[in-house]
Amino acid sequence: MQAVDYLIVGQGLAGSVFAALLLERGRSFVVVDDHHRTAASKAAGGIINPITGKRLNRPSLIGDLLREAFSTYTMIERLLGAPLFARRRVLRLFIDGIEQRRWEAKQQLPEYEQYVCPTPPEVPSNLASAHGAFEITVAGQLDIRQFITRFRSLLKAQDRLLEAPFHYDLLRISSTGVEWCDIRAQYVIFCEGHRMSENPYFNVIRLNPAKGEVLTLVAPGFGDPRIIQCGKWIFRSLSGELLAGTTYSWDRLDETPSCEAKDQIQKGIKSFCKFNFEVSDHRAGVRAVTKADNRPIVGVHPKWPRLAILNGFGSKGALQVPFSARQLLENLEQNEYLHSEIAVCRPSLWK
Ligand SMILES: Cc1cc2nc3c(=O)[nH]c(=O)nc-3n(C[C@H](O)[C@H](O)[C@H](O)COP(=O)(O)OP(=O)(O)OC[C@H]3O[C@@H](n4cnc5c(N)ncnc54)[C@H](O)[C@@H]3O)c2cc1C
Known part of the structure; x- marks a missing residue:
């Protein structure tokens, strides 16, 4: 029997970040994963953006989330010896006059000021911006696919x-731990995504999973270092890939790319990009969305204190995994307070 501190189920972004924190702290662990069979992390764009959605909202806890994300991904880059994360700006082109007016009302609010450029941005001639634009200065992009692939190799090499x-x-x-096959651990951390x-x-907690798709494009003329958003998004990743996304659908929840999504993304990109492109790759994944409130699920099971979740x-x-993973670790090891917005014991999840 192999004795470890933690047994982690799932090696997508959540399981990998939690394992990286354990490595940093010198804890022992084993990760069980079925070859990334259903990893949403393989399809993800990895965009970190403090102002999102049609309503241009700021996610709650945004200051803490950004701080933890920037420092954790820098630590992970050092650990893996590879560039995986970059601070980026987001050029947000307004879709229509409604969105533009919505932003006019919000941009003066002090809680937005620190994330945006006070002067109107430069919009290059290969982009269409009939309704104007603004620029987000505190954002970033994590190459999630590269991260989980490289981290997998590290775990394999270390026999974990x-x-x-x-x-x-x-x-x-x-009462003191769990056993699974020939592994004994103090805690099992479930990170299985959808x-x-x-x-x-944990399946009493209801999800409303949303399938999403991403295209890789070939457009040699596009060299803007920013993430460009106008309904859909497009950007060049650290490895030079041009990615475009994304879609949301709630039927046919699988990892198979669809023609409908491909058409939808291409049409969306053409509405604000004036250059030609070709599609070279197409991926799909399913996001684990919490039905009650669309917030993370973090912490130990109310009845089984040796079982924990990060999902x-x-x-x-x-944006959310590093803060949540750190909160979970401090909660398990130091008995520290778990933020009520993400805690698994919030009653709305168990109805
Ligand atoms: C198209 C698309 C675009 C996205 N773009 C962005 C973006 O720009 N920015 C952003 O922040 N987020 C984005 N996301 C969301 C992001 O991908 C997820 O929030 C994140 O990757 C979820 O990671 P996870 O580890 O929780 O789950 P997953 O990545 O799904 O990982 C779960 C892992 O557990 C394994 N597993 C599950 N059950 C078992 C089992 N019983 N036994 C063994 N292994 C198991 C799976 O095979 C998988 O490897 C996007 C998602 C999609 C689909």
Whole structure:
């Protein structure tokens, strides 16, 4: 029997960031993952943006989320010895006059000031901006796919990865820990993304999973270093790939790319990009969205204190995972307060 501090189920963004924090702290662990079979993290754009959606809202806890994301990804880059994260600006082109007026009302608010450029941005001639634009200065992009692929190699080299499905019926729980196959751990941390619905301990919590798709484009003339957003988004990743996304659909929840989504993204990109492009790749994934409130699910099970969860990151995993993973670790090891907005014990999740 192998004895470790933690057993982690799932090696997408959540499981990987939690494992990286454990490495930093010198804890022992094993990760079980089924070859990224359903990882949303493989399809993700990795955009970190403090002002999002049609309503131009700021996610709650945004200051803490950004601080933790920037410092954690820098630590992970050092750990893996590879560039994976970059601070970026976002050029937000208004879709229409309604969005433009909405922004006019918001831009003076002090809570927005620190994230945006006070002067109107320069819009290059290869982009269409009939209604104007503003620029977000405190944003970033994580190459999530590269991160989880490189991290997987590190885990393999250190003999910390078990490439297999996690069978829940083999889990044995006691007051001091858990046992699964020949592994004994103090805690099991569940990070299965949308397949949390198969987890018999947590599947009472309802998800509203949303499939999303991303295209890789070829357009040699496009060299803007910013993330460009106008309904859809387009940007060049650190490795030079030109990515364009994304879509939301609530039927056919699988990882198979669809013609409808491809058409939708291409049409959206053409509405504000004046240059030609070709599609070279197409990926799909399913986001784990919490039905009650679209917020993360973090902490130990109310009845099973040796079982913990790190999930429910919806479309903002890159922004929310580092803060949530740190909160979970401090909660387990120092008994520190878990923020009520993300705590798994909030009553709305268990109705
Ligand atoms: C098209 C698209 C675009 C996106 N763009 C962005 C973006 O720009 N910015 C952003 O922040 N977020 C984005 N997201 C969201 C982001 O991908 C997620 O929030 C994040 O990747 C979720 O990570 P996770 O580790 O929770 O889940 P996942 O990445 O789904 O990982 C779960 C892992 O667990 C494994 N697993 C599950 N069950 C088991 C089991 N029983 N046994 C063994 N292994 C198991 C899976 O195979 C997988 O490898 C996007 C998502 C999609 C689909």
